Amino acid sequence: MTAASRAALDRAGPWVDRVFRAHATLIYLFLYVPIGLVVLFSFNAGGHTGELRGVSLRWYDYALNDRFAMGALQNSFVVGFWTALIATSLGTLAALALQRVPPRVRAIFDALTYIAIIIPGIVIGIATLIFFVNLFGWVNPWLDYVWTAAGLGAPPVIGKGLHTVVAAHVLFTMAIVMVLVRTRLAGMDRSLTEASFDLFATPLRTFVQVTLPQLRPAIVAGALLAFTFSFDDFVIATFVAGPGQPTLPMYIFSSIRRGITPEINAIASMVLAVTITALVTVGLVYRRQARQAGETAAEPLALGIAEDA
Amino acid sequence: MSERAADVELVDVTKRFGRFVAVERMNVSIARGTFYSLLGPSGCGKTTTLRMIAGFEQPSEGEVLIAGQPVAGVPAYRRNVNTVFQHYALFPHMDVARNVGYGLRQHGVKGEEERRRVDEALALVRLGGLGARRTWELSGGQQQRVALARALVNHPTVLLLDEPLGALDLKLRKEMQLELKALQHQVGITFVYVTHDQEEAITMSDVVVVMRDGRVQQQGSPQELYERPVNRFVAGFLGLSNFLAGRLVEHHPATGGAAVTIGEGMAIHGRVTDPEARPSAGAEVTVAVRPERLWIGRADDAAAERTAGATRVAGRVRQATYLGDQNEYRIETALGELVARRQNSEGGGALPGVGPGDPVLVGWRDEANLVLVA
Numbered sequence A: 001m002t003a004a005s006r007a008a009l010d011r012a013g014p015w016v017d018r019v020f021r022a023h024a025t026l027i028y029l030f031l032y033v034p035i036g037l038v039v040l041f042s043f044n045a046g047g048h049t050g051e052l053r054g055v056s057l058r059w060y061d062y063a064l065n066d067r068f069a070m071g072a073l074q075n076s077f078v079v080g081f082w083t084a085l086i087a088t089s090l091g092t093l094a095a096l097a098l099q100r101v102p103p104r105v106r107a108i109f110d111a112l113t114y115i116a117i118i119i120p121g122i123v124i125g126i127a128t129l130i131f132f133v134n135l136f137g138w139v140n141p142w143l144d145y146v147w148t149a150a151g152l153g154a155p156p157v158i159g160k161g162l163h164t165v166v167a168a169h170v171l172f173t174m175a176i177v178m179v180l181v182r183t184r185l186a187g188m189d190r191s192l193t194e195a196s197f198d199l200f201a202t203p204l205r206t207f208v209q210v211t212l213p214q215l216r217p218a219i220v221a222g223a224l225l226a227f228t229f230s231f232d233d234f235v236i237a238t239f240v241a242g243p244g245q246p247t248l249p250m251y252i253f254s255s256i257r258r259g260i261t262p263e264i265n266a267i268a269s270m271v272l273a274v275t276i277t278a279l280v281t282v283g284l285v286y287r288r289q290a291r292q293a294g295e296t297a298a299e300p301l302a303l304g305i306a307e308d309a
Numbered sequence B: 001m002s003e004r005a006a007d008v009e010l011v012d013v014t015k016r017f018g019r020f021v022a023v024e025r026m027n028v029s030i031a032r033g034t035f036y037s038l039l040g041p042s043g044c045g046k047t048t049t050l051r052m053i054a055g056f057e058q059p060s061e062g063e064v065l066i067a068g069q070p071v072a073g074v075p076a077y078r079r080n081v082n083t084v085f086q087h088y089a090l091f092p093h094m095d096v097a098r099n100v101g102y103g104l105r106q107h108g109v110k111g112e113e114e115r116r117r118v119d120e121a122l123a124l125v126r127l128g129g130l131g132a133r134r135t136w137e138l139s140g141g142q143q144q145r146v147a148l149a150r151a152l153v154n155h156p157t158v159l160l161l162d163e164p165l166g167a168l169d170l171k172l173r174k175e176m177q178l179e180l181k182a183l184q185h186q187v188g189i190t191f192v193y194v195t196h197d198q199e200e201a202i203t204m205s206d207v208v209v210v211m212r213d214g215r216v217q218q219q220g221s222p223q224e225l226y227e228r229p230v231n232r233f234v235a236g237f238l239g240l241s242n243f244l245a246g247r248l249v250e251h252h253p254a255t256g257g258a259a260v261t262i263g264e265g266m267a268i269h270g271r272v273t274d275p276e277a278r279p280s281a282g283a284e285v286t287v288a289v290r291p292e293r294l295w296i297g298r299a300d301d302a303a304a305e306r307t308a309g310a311t312r313v314a315g316r317v318r319q320a321t322y323l324g325d326q327n328e329y330r331i332e333t334a335l336g337e338l339v340a341r342r343q344n345s346e347g348g349g350a351l352p353g354v355g356p357g358d359p360v361l362v363g364w365r366d367e368a369n370l371v372l373v374a
Ligand SMILES: Nc1ncnc2c1ncn2[C@@H]1O[C@H](COP(=O)(O)OP(=O)(O)O)[C@@H](O)[C@H]1O
Pocket: B017, B020, B022, B040, B041, B042, B043, B044, B045, B046, B047, B048, B049
């Protein structure tokens, strides 16, 4: 390489840097400008989207007094709460159980867990719908038979409703909880449990006094993530929700078909606020735990990088 | 030692991991109140031995006894033994006082009584007043003391320590060595101390057991091990030695006295250090001579006849190194390279003007000859 061409490259260096930085800036604009616009227009005082006429909370007020929107919001909270509760309990127990099986078996189950996370929502939606239809088709005649035989009057009929949404959501959020707890368990210092045994604590007391507190950040994070995923799921809920009981995303989608109103912007902004709050809390929980563990970097939140020691 | 009650005994203990033998037919008896060290290179089975005493591993064969009782099948949490872990294993979600009181609480000691004993233990390790601190805010040395207090507060029959000073820097390690020794003396609890650092073992222990590849090589007081190592491994692991290949001429088992030829037919006298050994005449042996036992003088030193000792060999200095308290000389001789050390005390000291290339005379007494059969 000649001295001249090397000098030319040296001069090009800063330009390359600038191009990359500009590119990164554009990517982030592309990602966040639409979201920013939704939030911005939710404060629109005017009655039409796309035309900003001063700032007001008018549409928030409107949304909060919209009986249907609030009903859907309540449904979403109920589904999110139960999903988080059930997914966290079952997921944590499953993770603890997996810790006790031979490594080869564990590897298979780990793979199955990741697959459950990756499976597209539409597949989960269809699969659970078919499952429920078959299940109800099988159970309801039996209920009918038993009730009639016992002379109890009109038999109960089990159908779709919020409970089916919860069941479908638990299916994949439980896998997320499992991955988080498994990662934490694998990263846990085995000598802590041994120290507890060494200091006369029985296995049960060791679990309560040492293992569980060590897992708490992962469990809290798992619960919040399960809630968040459930709260903004549209696809699965559409398949398995009962008639007349839409979740908030379903409600938003059906209203959009009647045209985008500023009210929708306000509702979307509120959903965004709930989601961001949950995610920031997860981040804070992990930051605190990382500080305790004496690490500088927070534990990777991305589910894909959760690895086994 | 045998008259006093043994706090820990291992009887023919073997530990296998699959086909791999980590500890093989180990027999030790640790007397009450002893500072007992397991010494050996990394991977020789020290930690495994400790874990069998603590109850984290079960022996594949043989028996472990604590305070005279066999403990096969007794889980770790029912053994009156506490451990100071290599990386301390302090509970990160508890403050210092809750860490130290952990063992007490499991036995139902709570509230005022717990607080009093925790304070006592913290004062013992000179951490008084730090009870409310978070463990991860403490320095390595302080964490080490918390781990110590957390174990000692329970007054265990035996305290197990697995390379507890390994993570500390040199200066702190030296301080803690002395402090641990003093502490052991004060509380009178039996310490079983694992280390791969021979100097640490020598300075702290009442009894050292040297291990290699899962087998006990020798046990005894530091002085016994240093002055009468039974084989080449022990002689090389504890301190420095000059090893001279030789052939046994005769051996008196009653006294240990032996005659050996080294080099080109040079006859020397020494002692076979292993009392069990019965080498036959003509056997190949190794003679170990400690560097500080070598006398060095100028080649023309008239007094050499009197002071140098029975064995004398001429040589040439290859390297002279100033070590502060000592001077080290590497000397080429007909017997190979010999390492000699001279203390820099008053009256002793370096040989002025002797440097690389100069001819010298090296000599030593018969008592310095340690005849090693294995
Ligand atoms: N749980 C285990 N499974 C298999 N091998 C082990 C296990 N624990 C220890 N070992 C092996 O046993 C040998 C002795 O280990 P250890 O007692 O830890 O040595 P040390 O403490 O002296 O360094 C090592 O080779 C180690 O790899």
